[in-house]
C-alpha cells in the first residue's frame with residue numbers, strides 16, 4: 001500500500017514557486033498511482049503530478065494531493081530495431097540519455113536542460129528551436145493517462161501499436177511520432 005507524507009513543502013527548480021500539499025506521494029508503480037487516485041476520488045481531493053519540477057511557474061503546485069514521479073523512473077523495454085523505448089513517465093532525460101546510448105540510440109531533439117522528466121516534457125510541450133523539429137512530444141508514440149474519474153486512457157497514439165497497458169510513456173524515433181493532438185477520451 002502506498003504511503004503519503006504530510007508537511008512536505010514543494011518548490012520548483014528555480015525556487016520561484018512553492019506549495020504545501022496536504023499529502024505527498026511517491027508511488028513506485030502504476031498500481032500505487034491508482035491507489036492515490038482512488039483515495040483522492042473518495043476524499044474529493046485534487047491531484048497534481050510533479051516530475052523534475054523545472055516548470056518556471058506554479059503549474060505543479062497544489063494544496064491537495066501531490067504525486068512525485070521520481071520513483072517511477074525505469075526504462076522498461078528497448079526495441080533497437082524499431083528504435084523505440086518504453087519508459088516510466090518519471091524518468092529524467094538525463095538518466096535516459098546514457099541508457100539510450102548503450103543501445104546506439106538517442107533522442108533527436110531536446111530542450112536546454114535534461115533534468116526534466118518524460119512526463120513533464122510531454123505534458124508541457126517542451127521544445128527546442130528549428131523549423132524541422134517538432135516539440136519533444138512528437139517523438140512520443142504512445143502515452144497512457146490515469147484519471148481520478150476512471151481507470152486508464154490512451155492519451156495519444158502514433159498508430160503503430162496498441163495502447164500501452166503499463167502506465168509508461170513510449171518514445172519513438174524522431175519523425176515516427178504521430179504529431180496528433182491528445183484526445184480527451
Ligand SMILES: Cc1cc2nc3c(=O)[nH]c(=O)nc-3n(C[C@H](O)[C@H](O)[C@H](O)COP(=O)(O)OP(=O)(O)OC[C@H]3O[C@@H](n4cnc5c(N)ncnc54)[C@H](O)[C@@H]3O)c2cc1C
Pocket residue numbers: 013014048049050051052053054055056059060069089090110111112113115116117118119120121123124125126127128
Ligand atoms: C533552466 C530551464 C531550462 C528550460 N529550457 C527549456 C527549453 O529549452 N524548452 C522548453 O520548451 N522548456 C524549457 N524549460 C521548461 C521545462 O522544459 C518544462 O517546464 C518541463 O515541463 C519540465 O519538465 P518537468 O519534468 O520538470 O515538469 P514539472 O515542472 O515537474 O511539471 C510540468 C507540468 O507537467 C505536469 N506533469 C509532470 N509529470 C507528469 C506526469 N507524469 N503525468 C502528468 N502530468 C505531469 C505537471 O503537473 C505540470 O503541470 C526549461 C526550464 C528550466 C528551469
